[in-house]
Amino acid sequence: MQEKKSYDIVFAITGDLHRNIRALKQLRSLSESDFTVFVLHLGGNTPPSKLPKGVTEKTVRLTDGSGPRYFRRLSNAFKKAMVNIPARVYHASDLYTLRACATISANHSAVYTFDSREYYAHVSATTGRPWVRWWWNMEQRQFLRGAAGICTVSESIANALSKDFSIPKPVIVENTPEATGTEDGLSIREMLAERGIEDNGDLIAHIGQMKKDRGCEQLVLSMKQVPDAHLVFLGYGPIQPELERLTAEHNLSERIHFLPPVPPRAIQNALVGVSIGITMLLDTCLNHRYALPNKLFDYIRAGVPVLGADLVEMRRVIKTFDIGQTADSNDPNQISKALKSMLNSEDLSKWSANAMTATETFTWSNASQRFLGLINQAVPKQ
Numbered sequence: 380m381q382e383k384k385s386y387d388i389v390f391a392i393t394g395d396l397h398r399n400i401r402a403l404k405q406l407r408s409l410s411e412s413d414f415t416v417f418v419l420h421l422g423g424n425t426p427p428s429k430l431p432k433g434v435t436e437k438t439v440r441l442t443d444g445s446g447p448r449y450f451r452r453l454s455n456a457f458k459k460a461m462v463n464i465p466a467r468v469y470h471a472s473d474l475y476t477l478r479a480c481a482t483i484s485a486n487h488s489a490v491y492t493f494d495s496r497e498y499y500a501h502v503s504a505t506t507g508r509p510w511v512r513w514w515w516n517m518e519q520r521q522f523l524r525g526a527a528g529i530c531t532v533s534e535s536i537a538n539a540l541s542k543d544f545s546i547p548k549p550v551i552v553e554n555t556p557e558a559t560g561t562e563d564g565l566s567i568r569e570m571l572a573e574r575g576i577e578d579n580g581d582l583i584a585h586i587g588q589m590k591k592d593r594g595c596e597q598l599v600l601s602m603k604q605v606p607d608a609h610l611v612f613l614g615y616g617p618i619q620p621e622l623e624r625l626t627a628e629h630n631l632s633e634r635i636h637f638l639p640p641v642p643p644r645a646i647q648n649a650l651v652g653v654s655i656g657i658t659m660l661l662d663t664c665l666n667h668r669y670a671l672p673n674k675l676f677d678y679i680r681a682g683v684p685v686l687g688a689d690l691v692e693m694r695r696v697i698k699t700f701d702i703g704q705t706a707d708s709n710d711p712n713q714i715s716k717a718l719k720s721m722l723n724s725e726d727l728s729k730w731s732a733n734a735m736t737a738t739e740t741f742t743w744s745n746a747s748q749r750f751l752g753l754i755n756q757a758v759p760k761q
Contacts, residue, residue: 385465386435387414387758391457391480392472395423396436400643400673401496401554402472407431408747409754419460419476447514454478467758468492468527474499474518481522490527492757495549498536501665503592520544527757530750533692535669552750554673556643556680557743564645567611568652570638581608581654581722584683586646587674589616592667594659594688594708599625602635604715608722613649614640650681655721659708660688671696679737684730686717700737703730 388409392402396418409416410431418430422438430436439460441453457479461469469480469491477493484491500515523529523540529549531537541548565573567584583605589595589612599622602610612622612635619637626635641649650656656678660667668690675693678685679702687693688708697703706717721727 386417388416388468389466390418390470391476392420393475396420397425492528493526495531498666503664528753533671550753552746555676555741555746564648566651583610583655584653585657586613589619592661597711600711601714610635613638647681656683658687679734682731682735702734
């Protein structure tokens with residue numbers, strides 16, 4: 380009988396691998412450190428990107444669903460997919476694959492690690508649903524203490540997990556961008572010019588997905604009181620039609636624009652000439668309060684001053700590095716007041732310079748070293 384191929388790491392993630400920027404960066408870092416990795420993911424409709432050397436992928440087939448029965452099916456599907464793949468580490472890239480990684484790692488006398496990319500028991504979907512929160516707390520209580528290593532995205536989530544489950548403080552691996560060059564592409568101003576929108580006024584940008592509870596509706600309404608600026612949503616998302624309707628309803632279509640997303644490595648070029656970058660999560664749950672969104676670090680890398688939601692982690696970064704201001708994300712009047720204050724401030728150039736300086740701290744090369752340190756410490760010595 381032919382011996383089964385063994386890998387250093389089995390990397391399990393729900394959703395579409397090729398859409399997950401964090402996972403793709405982690406895989407590139409693992410490849411550069413000469414780890415062999417077998418990735419299991421649910422797949423999607425994103426065109427596949429070329430995976431780095433030593434990384435193999437397989438799609439786990441599963442029909443859509445929700446609730447405990449669905450997650451039981453999901454866990455069983457991942458167990459079945461990985462049971463015959465020997466590895467030294469089984470890495471759960473989200474909570475939904477943690478049970479499978481913990482179970483199968485024991486079968487192979489291996490270890491498992493976990494990336495708590497959210498404060499899972501306190502995401503917005505658990506608000507007002509105590510039984511759902513109980514479910515995810517029980518799942519973590521069962522498996523977190525046995526993990527050989529845990530990482531997360533912010534200081535507040537790390538501290539909360541340590542307190543909630545009596546575990547050592549997880550390693551912090553922020554969602555910072557790679558600094559390996561940029562992809563050619565147009566700036567937002569150039570994209571607008573191609574559409575016949577020639578304007579040299581102040582430009583405000585919101586990059587990323589347009590989804591519920593991200594403050595997009597409040598941002599649209601705030602623009603009624605910022606008459607000399609243009610707002611651009613660069614991305615896509617389920618509430619885009621509603622935002623377009625709201626924009627038209629308030630006669631803002633000449634100053635609010637919707638552009639399709641660009642590849643991650645083209646974001647820096649896209650942000651050239653932008654006056655303010657916006658990240659406005661609503662304070663609907665602890666996960667939002669403790670979040671450090673990808674877009675925050677994209678603005679920092681591009682040297683764009685930031686207006687962020689007045690939430691714990693975003694406020695800490697914005698104030699510590701003096702790169703902009705914060706506002707109540709639920710109040711369009713407060714957002715418009717902050718936008719006008721920033722656009723008229725003599726500090727705008729200082730915030731931009733400070734953002735460029737902060738890039739030295741918030742790079743993937745720094746964050747990846749912490750991630751690799753966690754993996755290296757977890758890998759059983761041969």
